[in-house]
Amino acid sequence: MKVREVLRLLNDDGWRIVRIRGSHRILAHSARSGIVVVPGSPGDDIPPGALHAILKQSGLEKQR
Structure with a gap:
């Protein structure tokens, strides 16, 4: 997943x-x-571990 896509999700x-x-x-x-x-x-692509940490910290991991 690209940084741009993650920022859009968080936004x-x-x-x-x-x-x-x-x-x-x-x-x-x-x-x-x-x-x-x-x-x-x-x-840039976000490494899988960093993506998991970002989703967990933001609370989006529970919603998916």
């Missing part, structure tokens, strides 16, 4: 980019605590 769920540090996008949710870090450029 649709209410996560917003609060800052960018290099190629890492840090997202926060207005109703949930914590942050989610998405590494890489928009066209």
Whole structure:
């Protein structure tokens, strides 16, 4: 899955980019605590382990 697709999923769920540090996008949710870090450029593929961690941290893993 591409970084662009993951960002779209998170954005649709209410996560917003609060800052960018290099190629890492840090997202926060207005109703949930914590942050989610998405590494890489928009066209890059996210490794399976990182994708699993992002979905788990964001709570999207339970919805799928």
